[in-house]
Amino acid sequence: MNISEVARRTDLPPKTIRYYEEIGLIRPARDANGYRAFADSDVHKLAFLGRARALGFSIEDCRTLLALYEDDARASADVKRVAQDHLDRIEEKLAQLRSMRDTLTHLVHECAGDNRPDCPILQDLARD
Amino acid sequence: MNISEVARRTDLPPKTIRYYEEIGLIRPARDANGYRAFADSDVHKLAFLGRARALGFSIEDCRTLLALYEDDARASADVKRVAQDHLDRIEEKLAQLRSMRDTLTHLVHECAGDNRPDCPILQDLARD
DNA sequence: ATAGGGGTTCCAGTCACGGGAAGGTCAAGG
């Protein structure tokens, strides 16, 4: 299976697939002409990676998760820890973004948005 | 005023201050010895930039906001548009993160987190 | 023979800095 077919099936750009090989997440075989020859197992791994990335896991988390997935002797506790840590980071990020949003919402609401120069947004940014 | 004093007052790292000069956000004078000589106006601008960055504005947004701040003939509508666009991006990001969080929370809750290999998190990532 | 649509590698750029090296400057102490 060639890369564009795999891209279609996994909904990952060819560039991303090559990158994942470069950093050792997958190791597709090669045809005599040098083209990558993807097996079903490669496609499966890429789909796994795509879903993990869609959940916001870092590449290194994905590497860990994939290793756990392929380890029959894994403990689900190890998987859960990775997921829980990631979830904690997401909650932090959410809190930070909510804080920004609340401040911005307030400022935007206060601003007349007309032709005059007076602007509470700039006043806030320039406060002493 | 030397850079470390400015860093202290603005709560920005010296590296960041040098970077902001490099990309043209500020233009501090220089002493005869080559040291940057910051004026109060530079400190003021840096504080402005620090607050804008803390609200998540990109560097380019900051450049725009600073230009508007220094333009007496600005229209508050221009400021408001920058802020509203940024707010829209934040709302998008929030929705995305909430979606990730909801999925992850569910999966983490389902996972036993013990010594056994069975794991709904991996099952979900590997679903066909 | 050629045209096109694959594939390949490699290099550069993104964003907003941070780390660290190599070296100049300044004030204080011996």
Added chain:
DNA sequence: CCTTGACCTTCCCGTGACTGGAACCCCTAT
């Protein structure tokens, strides 16, 4: 006067996870 140590300077590399583009190879159909 010399040294020490804390400043300051520039310069280059690395970050994460790709994306764009150049230059080139391969395969099939006309």
